[in-house]
Amino acid sequence: MREIVVYGVPGSPYLRSALLALHEKGAPYRLAVLGRDIEARSEDHLRRHPFGRVPILEHGDFRLYETQAIVRYLDAVLPGPALQPQEPCTAARMNQIAGIVDWYVFPAISVGITAERFLSQRFWNRGPDEANIAQARTAKPMSAVAMKTLRQRVQSMEVASMEPWKGSTQESRYRAD
Numbered sequence: 001m002r003e004i005v006v007y008g009v010p011g012s013p014y015l016r017s018a019l020l021a022l023h024e025k026g027a028p029y030r031l032a033v034l035g036r037d038i039e040a041r042s043e044d045h046l047r048r049h050p051f052g053r054v055p056i057l058e059h060g061d062f063r064l065y066e067t068q069a070i071v072r073y074l075d076a077v078l079p080g081p082a083l084q085p086q087e088p089c090t091a092a093r094m095n096q097i098a099g100i101v102d103w104y105v106f107p108a109i110s111v112g113i114t115a116e117r118f119l120s121q122r123f124w125n126r127g128p129d130e131a132n133i134a135q136a137r138t139a140k141p142m143s144a145v146a147m148k149t150l151r152q153r154v155q156s157m158e159v160a161s162m163e164p165w166k167g168s169t170q171e172s173r174y175r176a177d
Contacts, residue, residue, distance in 0.1 A: 002059055002060030002061075003029075003030065003058075003059075003060065004022065004027060004028070004029040004030070004057065004058070004059050005029065005030045005031075005032050005057070005058040005059075006018055006019060006022070006029055006030070006031055006032065006055050006056070006057055006058075007032045007034055007045075007048060007049075007054060007055060007056040007057075007058075008031065008032075008033070008034060008054040008055040008056070009033070009034050009035075009054050009123070010033060011119065011123075012054050012055070013106070013110070014053075014054060014055055014067040015054050015055045017055075017067050017071060018055040018057065018067055018070045018071060018074075019031070019055075021070070021071045021074045021075065021083055022074060022078075024080065024081060024083060025074060025075075025078040025079070025080035025081070025083070026080050027074070027078050027080070034054065048063065048065070049065040051065075053065070055067060055070060057070045057073070057074075059073075059077070067102075068095075068098055068102070071083060072084070093153060096153070097150065097153055097154075100146055100149060100150055100153075101146075101150070104142055104143065104145070104146035105143065105146045105147065105150070109136075109143050111136070112132055112133065112135060112136020112137075113133055113136045113137070116128040116129055116132050116133050116136075117133070
């Protein structure tokens with residue numbers, strides 16, 4: 001089997017999503033840990049991902065970035081349990097929920113407040129940017145709509161299908177650089 005390498009910064013929820021997909025598939029992989037923001041913006045990294053983000057997947061000579069694309073690719077090429085529903089309406093709802101989280105929940109809640117308060121010093125060598133936090137607080141109505149929408153979506157589906165991590169018996173099979 002071709003080696004799978006995932007590049008990312010520990011603590012990234014997007015990296016965690018890609019690693020969770022590999023874990024659920026029971027696939028061995030190597031985690032190439034990227035350091036602070038400076039390394040993530042290096043020329044080497046920008047050749048892997050033109051927007052300087054994470055994660056990046058290398059599967060042999062195939063390279064892919066963007067978390068949702070990575071997870072769907074892994075689901076398609078690796079044996080193991082399906083990561084997405086086969087029924088079209090349920091699959092569409094799954095994609096809708098992923099989009100809501102990516103576009104509304106994560107930017108409004110996680111990036112604007114959580115990242116500034118808890119990650120800025122560790123990863124960006126600076127204190128919290130109060131202007132970013134204030135801007136995120138003004139986006140609160142958007143985050144409230146996003147959370148209400150997610151609750152409605154989850155309530156309309158079987159809870160078990162929304163919690164694939166519960167009951168997993170897979171062991172992690174990775175090695176870090």
